[in-house]
Amino acid sequence: MEPQLNLEDEFYFQWHITERCNKHCRHCYQNSHPTQELPLADLELVLRRMDEALLKWEKQGSLSLTGGEPFVRHDELFALMDRVDYLDSFAYYDVLTNGSLISDDFAHALKNQKKLRRVQVSLEGSKPAINDAIRGKGSYEETLQSIRRLKDCGLAVSVMTTISHLNYKDIPALIALLDDEGVDTFSLERLIPEGRGEGLRDQLLSTQELKSLYERVHEMAVNGTKVRVLMYRPLFTLVAPDDPTVGALCSAGNNALTIMPDGTVYPCRRLPIPIGNVLKDGLFAIWYDSDVLWKIRNPQDLGGKCRDCNLLTTCRGCRAMAFSTTGNYMAEDPQCWR
Amino acid sequence: MLALKPGVVLVLEPNIVLRSIPDQDWFFAFNVVTGDEFRLNSTSFWILEALGNGAEWIELKGSFLEAFEVVPEQGERDLRELVNDLFEEKLIGRRSNGEEKNEI
Numbered sequence: 001m002e003p004q005l006n007l008e009d010e011f012y013f014q015w016h017i018t019e020r021c022n023k024h025c026r027h028c029y030q031n032s033h034p035t036q037e038l039p040l041a042d043l044e045l046v047l048r049r050m051d052e053a054l055l056k057w058e059k060q061g062s063l064s065l066t067g068g069e070p071f072v073r074h075d076e077l078f079a080l081m082d083r084v085d086y087l088d089s090f091a092y093y094d095v096l097t098n099g100s101l102i103s104d105d106f107a108h109a110l111k112n113q114k115k116l117r118r119v120q121v122s123l124e125g126s127k128p129a130i131n132d133a134i135r136g137k138g139s140y141e142e143t144l145q146s147i148r149r150l151k152d153c154g155l156a157v158s159v160m161t162t163i164s165h166l167n168y169k170d171i172p173a174l175i176a177l178l179d180d181e182g183v184d185t186f187s188l189e190r191l192i193p194e195g196r197g198e199g200l201r202d203q204l205l206s207t208q209e210l211k212s213l214y215e216r217v218h219e220m221a222v223n224g225t226k227v228r229v230l231m232y233r234p235l236f237t238l239v240a241p242d243d244p245t246v247g248a249l250c251s252a253g254n255n256a257l258t259i260m261p262d263g264t265v266y267p268c269r270r271l272p273i274p275i276g277n278v279l280k281d282g283l284f285a286i287w288y289d290s291d292v293l294w295k296i297r298n299p300q301d302l303g304g305k306c307r308d309c310n311l312l313t314t315c316r317g318c319r320a321m322a323f324s325t326t327g328n329y330m331a332e333d334p335q336c337w338r
Numbered sequence: 339m340l341a342l343k344p345g346v347v348l349v350l351e352p353n354i355v356l357r358s359i360p361d362q363d364w365f366f367a368f369n370v371v372t373g374d375e376f377r378l379n380s381t382s383f384w385i386l387e388a389l390g391n392g393a394e395w396i397e398l399k400g401s402f403l404e405a406f407e408v409v410p411e412q413g414e415r416d417l418r419e420l421v422n423d424l425f426e427e428k429l430i431g432r433r434s435n436g437e438e439k440n441e442i
Contacts, residue, residue, distance in 0.1 A: 052373070053373060056372075056373035056374075057373070282370070282371070284368070284369070284370045284371065284372070284373040285355075285370035285371075288355055288357065288366075288368035288370050288375070289355045289357070289368070289370055294357055294359075297359065298359045298361075298362075299362075300359070300361050
């Protein structure tokens with residue numbers, strides 16, 4: 001049984017320890033200009049700041065260690081996992097990777113990490129042609145091999161897909177494939193047209209396309225697919241407003257922060273507005289005094305149809321999507337079909 | 339008990355920030371160094387905001403009585419009690435403006 005937390009008691013950190021990557025995916029929210037990376041001593045200081053904050057807030061921490069591709073810094077990655085394994089403030093962590101650098105040795109080493117919940121890899125479709133058109137030639141086979149390698153080691157594996165016109169019709173087939181492969185969980189993220197993904201702006205789904213896709217995914221999730229489909233994202237709640245496992249208020253400003261390789265903090269990786277630096281400002285000053293976070297927390301500051309929506313307590317749309325499409329992170333979610 | 343003498347200026351302690359969302363009845367003070375957070379009522383929040391730039395007791399009392407339209411004796415008692423609580427929570431401190439006089 002995977003560790004689960006009550007959202008009320010959880011605080012989530014997404015930590016990008018590098019922006020370097022051995023892939024060049026078309027939809028990536030990253031641009032091509034990697035930022036400065038912190039040495040291990042400073043990474044440990046960042047971790048100490050997280051630990052202090054979690055203890056003060058009396059929250060259980062969850063952490064995603066990612067990049068870029070985190071295995072390009074495998075020494076630092078394993079060193080950080082070793083430390084988190086012995087911090088009481090963290091319940092668990094995930095590693096988000098493209099999977100291509102996970103050797104047998106790394107897979108076995110991951111199995112020995114005490115608080116590693118899942119390894120998340122990305123796959124964009126059920127066929128090489130769909131996936132490789134986005135992630136590069138040969139990456140489909142590479143990802144499937146890494147899923148099998150991780151599963152053979154007894155690790156829980158999650159697959160994440162970024163949805164756009166390039167792959168949305170294939171999502172049901174992809175879920176069936178993941179079922180066959182014994183993948184544990186599956187999640188979908190909407191394409192946010194920023195970074196390299198800005199070039200795919202014309203591939204965003206229309207509101208009706210997104211509605212149909214979410215309805216189909218929900219139907220598959222509740223009707224017998226073995227892979228657990230994670231649907232706690234804004235707009236999913238529109239599909240099944242009375243189901244507490246479907247949809248969730250965005251965690252930006254509520255119970256999450258993203259930390260970049262140089263310590264810069266964003267509300268969310270997909271909402272790249274710097275709100276401070278962990279090492280220079282400390283997490284308390286950022287969390288308590290960021291104008292951006294306070295604006296996000298205040299539903300009265302929402303624009304358009306989000307402001308008067310009766311699902312304010314469970315949705316509020318995606319602020320990153322609003323920002324990337326309008327320049328105003330409090331604007332209505334342009335993909336909402338209500 | 340906080341001594342409120344003429345010439346003593348009450349100030350918001352350094353590292354304290356104030357944030358509110360009045361529509362949600364959220365009034366908070368935060369210490370951005372220690373991470374301590376304090377959920378306040380709107381009156382305590384008003385006092386802290388009023389002290390943001392420092393104020394002598396006599397000025398604070400005058401604006402409090404005016405803002406809350408309370409009778410002077412009761413208003414002053416309530417204000418003293420609230421100010422004392424905020425002082426004990428280390429949200430406010432005092433500094434002298436160099437004209438300190440007898441305690442009131």
